[in-house]
Structures are given as C-alpha cells and as structure tokens.
Amino acid sequence: MDIKIKVNGTLICESVSPDLLLLDFLRKHGCYSVKRGCETANCGLCTVLLDGTPVLSCSVLCARADGHEVYTLEGLQEEASGFVGFIADQGADQCGFCNPGFVMNTIALLRENPDPSDDEIRAYLAGNLCRCSGYEGQLRGIRNYLDYINRKKQGKE
Structure with a gap:
C-alpha cells in the first residue's frame, strides 16, 4: 500500500506492507531515537508524537499514520x-x-x-x-x- 507520512517535517511517500509497524518505518528512515524495547507497548522507548500526541510506535501500524505528521527526537x-x-x-x-x-x-x-x-x-x-x-x-x-x-x-x- 502507498502511504504519505510527514516525518520531522519531511514528506515521505513510500509503498509499505500493511503490517509494517510505525517503529520499523521510522528506524528505516534514520530515526534511531525510536527504540525497540518491550514490544508490548509497556516501556515507552518507542514514543513519538503523532499529530502532536504521544503514541507508542510499536503498537501503531504505519498505515494508520498515512496522511499524518510524526515527530521523533531527531526532529x-x-x-x-x-x-x-x-x-x-x-x-x-x-x-x-x-x-x-x-x-x-x-x-x-x-x-x-x-x-x-x-x-x-x-x-x-x-x-x-x-x-x-x-x-x-x-x-x-x-x-x-x-x-x-x-x-x-x-x-x-
């Protein structure tokens, strides 16, 4: 599926698999402050701002961020x-x-x-x-x- 996500102010358009986690998408694009920790949405290491709201990127499908803005610590x-x-x-x-x-x-x-x-x-x-x-x-x-x-x-x- 094709998505468009604004990451740290830069629009990224890409074809991704429907089960790709936002955490993996962000790390693929150089956002290494987003860390894989517990993989159960309990530790907060993968926290990012999605449209200004903190979310755990290990529990958000990349497709859910389509059309939205994501900020990581890098931004x-x-x-x-x-x-x-x-x-x-x-x-x-x-x-x-x-x-x-x-x-x-x-x-x-x-x-x-x-x-x-x-x-x-x-x-x-x-x-x-x-x-x-x-x-x-x-x-x-x-x-x-x-x-x-x-x-x-x-x-x-």
Whole structure:
C-alpha cells in the first residue's frame, strides 16, 4: 500500500506492507531515537508524537499514520535542548536508553501544560520504564527547568 507520512517535517511517500509497524518505518528512515524495547507497548522507548500526541510506535501500524505528521527526537532537538541538561544534572540519564521516551513525553506535556504540578508530570512520565534512576531524578530535573523558566520570565535569571 502507498502511504504519505510527514516525518520531522519531511514528506515521505513510500509503498509499505500493511503490517509494517510505525517503529520499523521510522528506524528505516534514520530515526534511531525510536527504540525497540518491550514490544508490548509497556516501556515507552518507542514514543513519538503523532499529530502532536504521544503514541507508542510499536503498537501503531504505519498505515494508520498515512496522511499524518510524526515527530521523533531527531526532529525536536532544539525544543528538547532546553530541558535535557536539567534532567542530566539530576543524574536521571544514567544509561540513557529510556531518555528519548522521557523527552518526547516531556515535550508533549509542556506543550499541553506549561506549568504542570508534580502529579501531572508523574502522570505523563508513567508510561516510561527506567531501570536505572527511579524517576525522581526526571521529576526534579523537569521541576528545576520549569522553575528556571519562571525565574527568567520574572527577570530573575
């Protein structure tokens, strides 16, 4: 079947098999931040933004993305660069394997809610498994980033 998907701002037109997963399509097109983890839609490593909404690309058929826009971390580096250092400062990126999923969900969260509570942050990050850090470092990093942004807005930075 023929599909057209806009990936990180670039339109890709291709013939694909009906059972091709979005994850495999994206990796074929150089989006290596999209990782294969559990293959059961439980770990969040394959999170991408489909029309701005975080989805697990391991559970979305490529055909379902036909005519839509997909963003991976490769296409959102500039937006992500604002807060990833804050997460790293908390030691929350120990092995780094889960980072792309966390970053994609954080981008979606901050687009939807620029001033989330800690519980709202936890809810957005709940679908990402991390074997190294215990999640509190990610929460602290995001909270520190939001505090920094608020201080900047008030002219205190």
